[in-house]
Amino acid sequence: MNKNLRLLIPVLLAAAACQDRGSGTSGAEVPARTNFLDVAGMDTTVKPGDNFFLYASGNWLKKTAIPKTETGWGSFYTLYNDNLKNLEQILKEAAAARDKPGSAGQKVGDFYASGMDTVTIEKLGYDPIKPLLARIDAIKSPDDLIAFITSGYAEGQGDLLSFYVGPDDKISNKNAVHFGQAGIVLPDRSYYLDQDDKAKKIRQAYKKYVSTLFKLTGSAPAAADQYTDHVIRLETALAASHSTPVELRDPQKNYNKFAVSDIQKRTPGMNWRNVLDRLLIKTDTVLVGQPRYYQTLNTLLRSEPIELWKQKLRFDAINSGAPALSKAFRDARFEFFGRTLSGQQAPTERWKTIVNSTDDNLGELLGQLYTEKHFKPEAKKRMLELVNNLQKVYKARIEKLDWMSADTKKKAIDKLESFLKKIGYPDKWKKYDDVTVGRATYYANLQSARKHAYREMAEKMGKPIDRTEWGMTPPTVNAYYNPSYNEIVFPAGILQFPFFDFNADDAINYGAIGAVIGHEMTHGFDDQGRQYDKDGNLKDWWTPADAAKFKEKADKVVKLYDSFKLYDQQVNGALTLGENLADIGGLNIAYDAFKLTEQGRDNSKRIDGFTPDQRFFLGFAQVWRIKTREETMRVRLKTDPHSPEMFRVNGPVYNMEAFYKAFNVQPTAKMYVKPADRVGVW
Structure with missing residues (x-):
């Protein structure tokens, strides 16, 4: 993956597939979701101003056990597992259909079948790599x-x-x-x-x-x-x-x-x-x-x-x-990478591994089958409307900044308005004509796919940049900003509940997918993204005074997140700065956009006992309700540019005046931050 991609979630949590859950994006008829906030999962014995993450999801955290085959559990994990079942069905049907050689169905179906043929794999032992070892x-x-x-x-x-x-x-x-x-x-x-x-x-x-x-x-x-x-x-x-x-x-x-x-x-x-x-x-x-x-x-x-x-x-x-x-090799690998490094108690089920492998190696072939069945044009249209709404709000926020000069503001807005927006799936699908796939040759299938991917990459040299290319497959539950393309990308997989649902009220959608959109937009102006211009060039377009003011504000964000600790390990505020800026900026932008909606303008009508503003913040917080094994979290604290989920919730909300008003948080609250000490850039 391109080093420049700024992901919404770390790769180890990224969902590799998508199942519709009443969002209106599926071709199948499913009951429309009517409940969008898990009130029972809240812990109202915790005051919102003391720990909003626990207030929003505390009971769920207490009652939830992490499955033995997982490194954690929660919103992204449940999507990941439910979604894999959806892709598994596509692959099973493709494997059974035995389509004509060279077709998308034949390649993904036979690839999946070869990975599931553990009898043949077991017989081969390590024969597939013996030629390599001989070399x-x-x-x-x-x-x-x-x-x-x-x-x-x-x-x-x-x-x-x-x-x-x-x-x-x-x-x-x-x-x-x-x-x-x-x-x-x-x-x-x-x-x-x-x-x-x-x-x-x-x-x-x-x-x-x-x-x-x-x-x-x-x-x-x-x-x-x-x-x-x-x-x-x-x-x-x-x-x-x-x-x-x-x-x-x-x-x-x-x-x-x-x-x-x-x-x-x-x-x-x-x-x-x-x-x-x-x-x-x-x-x-x-x-x-x-x-x-x-x-x-x-x-x-x-x-x-x-x-x-x-x-x-x-x-x-x-x-x-x-x-x-064979199994002996897989078991040895699990014992170290799964059990020791990640705390996983049992290996991932074979079918999940092979679904992921198919998506990794033949992603846009599988993506074609997926989007034909599970993604409607209406979802893309509605998502584009949301993106455009937040883009307008972001522009207004830049124009109102009291610390940035007019010259830098103009260039920032030019960059914002130059964003390339990609939603759902590519306009042009990749071809895999040179990939050979057999039903009983899993290792050889992997090698063929890797050769193809390598040739595809190497042949880019000397050719024009292809800005239609995607860095993720369509079923992926994630999103990213790529500064070299100045693009924001939202694969079809993320356009589902809890992020997005046609039937949800605006408070929920703006608190969830709105914050995701704002997060990716803000990556264009975080400590890394701000160094790239509207055309994707690493180029200083800031006045020295504005750059100094940005750094002063960003340093305060570093200091805040440095103060957070989990499992006796301190959060690395410098490592997580870009993601923290995106979380803080994204939620602010999403809230401003929400206030332009009919529900946002009238804050009196309650649903589930909560005002629209309260639902906005709760919808945001429940997206990030994730319980992670200690071993996995310790690796993340050292290497992951994303903060732990508790701080992805608490960091942004305690720096927003709207949150304090929504929940009537008083200065005596444990996490109260004085207005003069609140952090944020955008």
Whole structure:
């Protein structure tokens, strides 16, 4: 995925499918939803001004148990699981239909059938990756090693490099190749370098996992343990060169353009012209986000024995292939990534895994079948109306800002009005003509899809930017802003309850999907997005005085979120700044837009005992009612730019005067913030 996408929710929570729940978006006849607020799930023993997240969802949190197969539970998780059933039905029908070879139905149906054929997969064991392991065994020199890690990408199995082809950040109408840090398997550098007990425990479990994979492919126990030490030694050295998650958020510092000859001088052990040729990429310049990683990799490739590197490559190949191999490999992977890192108590059901795999690899083929059955044009029309309404409100808010000069305001509004809006599904579907899919060859199907995806990406070099391209598949329950395209994108999957329902009152829809729309719009003006102009170029369009005022306000947001803590871990206000700005700005914009509706203008008519304003804030809060396993949350607190859900609710509401008025919150409330101390930018 493009590094620039600003997601609504972290990838680990992103729903991969969509089932209609009475929203009016389904082709099937379903009863219309009449209840849009879970009053029983509230905990009215908690005062709204003491902890609004618990007030809105406290009883639900007390009564809800996280299923053993999940890392958490709540709004996004229930959508995710209900929605997978919908896609499963499509795939089962496609598999049973046995459509003509090459058709969308045949490819997605046979792909799904091959992944569900665990009998064949079990018989094969690790046979599918034996040719790859043999290639690794044949490596004799550093040059062989570099040839292997680069040429493999075109075959769907490269290693040690992270790169993609997409718009040059400073020349957004031109494609460039972007290289980034890679080479490690644990979530980030801190898992290798931290010396606290929790980090050591995870590393010990990781060692066990690495050793297990070596043993499953024939290594004797003593040799497996030795190989494991080699792998972790190399990964730790690579991790030390990595930038931190906070450092990765600075687009200027991570924009480093080199002529091929210049990067060659910095990394003389890597023949970059040869590397690019093997990657099938024709260019004279490269963008290297984190040069320190490539300098370290260059040194280690020549200084460390080839045998050590071969064990690292061998492990990477087995680890990458494990989800498509026999049960012993899948179980080993679950024990570490599922149980240890995420706290998951039981493996995800096989059918869910394969539905997700189909969406990941043949997403726009599956998306075509999905939208034909479950997405109506009326949903797209209504969503566009909402987007346009919030865009108008955002413009009005910018015009009223008392801290921004007229010159910067004009450029901000130009950018706002230049947003490319994508709703539902692409206008132009991707083709998968070169993907070969068989009913009994799951691993080969994966490789064919990966080869296709790689060729599709590499062939962008030298071609015009295709702004019709999407970064998510249509059934995805998520949304994003992409600064290089200056676009806001809302896949069909998110246009359903609790985010959006044709039958819901405006308070609910504006508190839910309205806040999502406002969130993505605000990403265009968060601490990262504000650095890109209306055409998607990384370019300073602010006056120095306005930029300084923005930073002063943003620093207060950092300080606020730094004060939040969960499981004895502090929220990283710098890491989460962009998402926090989007949450705060998005809710303010959604509220202003709601007040323009008939229901919003008349705040006297109660539903479920609540005024329209109260329903707006409750609808927003209940969207974010999620209960997460401690292990998963600890990973998120270190690596995820999104704050925990409690603070995604409480952070914005306690900085809005409208919230205080709606619930008559007094200065004696536990989370009361004085008007002079309230934070926000937009």
